Amino acid sequence: MSTSPVGHPPARLRAQDFILASRQSEIAGLQQLLHTGELVTAVSALVHCLQRERGLSNILLSNRASPPARGLPHALTDTDAALAALHLPLAQLDRAHPQAGNLSRLFNRVAGALHALEELAALREANRGPTADRAASMRRYSDIIARLLGVVFEAADGCGNPAISRALIVLFSVMQGKELAGQERAIGAAGFAAGTLDDDAHRQLLDLIDGQERCAQTFLTFAGPALQAAWHAGPGQGNPAFERLRRILCAGRLPPEGDAVQAWFDITSARIDAIRGVEDHAAAALNACCRAALAGAQQALAAQQLSLAPAEEAGYTVLLATTPGGEEARYSTGPLGAPLGRAILDVIQQQAQHLQQLSAELTTLRASLSERREIERAKALLMQHRGLSEPEAHKALRSLAMAQNKKLIEIAHALLAVETVLAVRGEDAR
Template identity: 40%
Template sequence: MTSGTRFLLAARQCEIAELEQLARTSALVGVIGRFVHALQRERGMANIFLSSRGARFASQRTQQVADGAAAEAEVRAAFDGLDTEDAHARNGSRLFSRVALVLHALDGLPRLRERIAAQALRAGEATAAYDKLVAALLAVVFEAADAATDPEISRALVALFNFMQGKEFAGQERAFGARAFAAGTIDAAGQEHWRHLVAAQEGCLQVFTDFSDAEVLQAERAAQDPEALAQLERLRRLGFGTRGALDAELSDAWYAQCTRRIDGMRALEDLLAARLRGLCERRIAQARTELRDQRTMLEAFAAQARAADPATLAAYGPHLERSVLALVQEQARRLQAMGDELDEVRASLNERKVVERAKGLLMAHRHLSEEDAYKALRQMAMNQNRRIVDVAQAVLSLAEVLPGG
């Protein structure tokens, strides 16, 4: 077999190896989703528990901590299963760095729970700690999506990541609303933060919609609970429209309606993860079949060349070369088409990177919180009638002339 055909087959084998790595990473995403859901419930219960000075959700929070510990063990086991010896893993540096940050944050989780049980910190402080851990877990999912080399799998991962991020904003809204109702009060800044969480959900879910097929969108509609959504909107209006006192007795109802909605989102998240795993399996099987067919074809060509008598071998040689060239060209066209589609899919991820970098710049130079930095970008985008990513890019372009923070 010629050296050219050897590298042709090697290219296909590399593609299979990348798909197999994606399959393992996709399985990790499903495990992370279960743990994030447990943490989101725990965060909401902790907010009511602390804001009510221990009067509400004490026993439920204790049980949820046990559930969260079981989900955490799954995540740790999945991390242990990652091949950290593979120095050539695509995106391995960023992915493994994200995993290290998660493990560091998990080391502080028992202490956080102890302080919540002792009511030794405020609800807002507990929320910030949970938010930071969930953000670290979702960053692992983001790196998984960014590492995808197959356009169809990348599209599915982008949809899943944005759905998980939207669900996290829904979880933050549940925790914030629970805290506000349990405390029996809300101010203008709190209402603005509440509206920000609603808008953030809508933005993520719109990206999810953009990257999902008709079957997924139909499942998403079926998973919605109209009654829960209606009750949620009613309670939102109370929170948005009542400056000052809130009915503390509504904290349980708020938590219940938000939980109905988020549990429905969790069911869809499971479906998305299962579809992603199935997609990886199908793409691997397809690639293996194509590799087998290519190998069979090339071996047949080589066998025919060896069997040819010297008189016809000279004429057969160019035919073999043309056949191999056709295979190379066809594979090159396929990879180019995949690359073009992948660039289009990754645009959403790249936009997120730009916005995150611009937020970091504003946080450093203006001493803003992450939320305030995002609000500043969003306000500039609204004032200039531009996309937020375009404003973020403009902010980054000024990085070199900004004074030190």
């Protein structure tokens, strides 16, 4: 920590010093968000490779003679390349100051994802063995992918810029929907390869279809016109051949011929690639949003540095803002010159309005994320205590909301409140 020479008072700090420091702090935060956006893009590429590897592994473990399984070695190579590419944006994050930009929670998610990825080599080795379990392999792959998606969700939840937060929510929604589509591909491929689909796999298939529809709704709610158009022109169009095979799977009457697994894998892969195209657009929009915000903040800093120049001494009082209670807040320039004082007050007012607008927009976006989290918790409660599947729990919540003429989030809050009360009474009884 620097100190002033003995006998000399410290340099007097000025209002403009903190105005510029405020803008520089904003720029530092936006630079971290840019690195976070690049990290999310790398996570997106890795998840896509892992999804294909999981699907081909599922086919291999269901029927090692199935032709699509021959593509697995190439898929492993692609995954390894995507994993190596992940380390560059990870290295660019500021690990020395995790509290900056609320990075501590994001770093925790990253740690969990990297720990899960360390198990990938062991998972691959287990799948080569004669006693490999297809269901266990599916769960392990899906856990790795879920942890990677958690990094994207945390980035959206902890983002301090509304436009970037919205872009992250859009990207997370399409990534989550694609993950459910990837699980559907893997389960369907295993069913066609084995010639049968058991009850658990059938229920999971229906859950995945319902989940994909909800992800698409979230995506379309937050996405801009260009991304909405990309969705409707690609995966949103539908494919009759895909729908026919999906109906066959849902009905449980799988054809005996071996061509069905190849047809299913090719069609679902084309559909996932189409979703991947939208995902690429969403990732590009995210990074463009980060760069635009950073460039705007840098331009604003340059303009403020020019405007906050020394001036002649003079003093005056200016009405700056009106407080929430209606009282006028007046600030005096004191010994500062009128031009400089006016510039400082103008900048303070502009930045205060900017921060207020950001706060309002962030409150709306985070409320959406919070509602999503609370509804998921309420569904988990119903699944645990009533033995429902995820879609059944969602339908039960929706039915309660309609019957009581309330919003879904209000029903979720009520259920969670009941759980809390019962938990407290249980503790008291002990």
